[in-house]
Amino acid sequence: MPEVRDAIERATSALDALARSGESVEDEWQYVTDLHAVWRARLVEVAAARGAAALDPAALEAVERASAETRAIDDPHRAIDWLSTFPQLVLLAVGEPL
C-alpha cells in the first residue's frame, strides 16, 4: 500500500520542475519563487504530519497522472498557472484542505 509521503515526493519533484520553467519569465521571477516556496512548504507539511499514512492507490495514481500533465507543459507562462493549480490538485488527492 502506498503512503502519503510517496505522493508528496512525486508532487514536490514536479512542482520544482514547474518552478524552474516559470522562473524563465523574468517579470514574474519573484512571484514564481514565492509561489513555489509557499506551496512546497504546504506539501512538505502534509508529509511531515501524515507521511506514513496509507494512501489509496488511486490517489497516488492521481498525483502521478497530474505530474505527467505538468511535464507536458512547455510554455513557462502555463507553468506559472500550474504552479498554483497542481498543488491544489495534489492536496485534494491526498485528502487535505487547500
Place this chain on the structure above:
Amino acid sequence: MRFQDAARDARAVVYAGIQDDPVVARAAELLATASVAQRVLARAVMNGESGDGAAWRAMFPSLLANGAGDADRELSEAILAVSLDVAGRGEQARSQYRGAIVEALTERLLARRVPPAAVHRERRILFDGVRAEIHPYDVTVELRDRAEAYDCKWGARGINAEVLLQLDLARRNAEQEGVRLLPALVVFDARRSCRVRLARMAPTPGVRLVALESLDALAGARAAGTVAPVAARPEV
C-alpha cells in the same frame, strides 16, 4: 455616485461575444453549485494540456471515480465536459473564456443574495468632480443604500496594483460622497496563491479578497474560508 454602462469599443464588442457564448453560461451555472474540489477540477482542466477525459478522471478520483456519490459525480462529469470544451478552444480564446466564466459565476452567486436586477455587468462608477476610470468594473451590485464593485480574475497572477488601486479609489470616492461601496477581488484560484501575489503589493485594506475557497460567500453562504481583506498578512 452613479453607475453607467461601459462604452462598447471594438475590444468590448468582441469580448461581449464571448460573454454571450452559451458555454460561458453553462459553466457558470454548474460552478455556482459546485464544491471547492469541483471548482479545482474546472480550474485544472481549463488550465490543462490534456483533452482526454479519462486522464482527468484519473487525476480526480474522489470526484469522478465509481466510488463518488451519483449526484456529485454527475455534476463533476458535467463540469469536466464543459471545462474540456473551453480548454479545447485554444490558448488565446480560452483565456478570455475563463475570465468571462468567473464574471458570470460571480453574477450568479451575487444574485442569490441580492435582487438579481441589482446585479450588473461592465459598469463604470462615476463620482462628482472625479475623472472617470477608463476600465469598467466586471460586476457591480447597485442598491439604494450601498453598492459593491467586483473585479474578477481567473488566477492569482492576474492580480495587479492598478486593479487594487482602482477598487480602493472607488471606495474612497464613495466614502467622500457619504455612500458605502464595498470593493472586492474575486479570484478563481486558491487563497494561498492570492496572498503570495498580494504580499508584495501595497496593502489595500478596504478591498476584500474572495478566493476560490470562499466563492459561496458572494451568495451569502458561510464558506470554508472567510472573505478576507487583501491586506491580510502574506504567508511567504
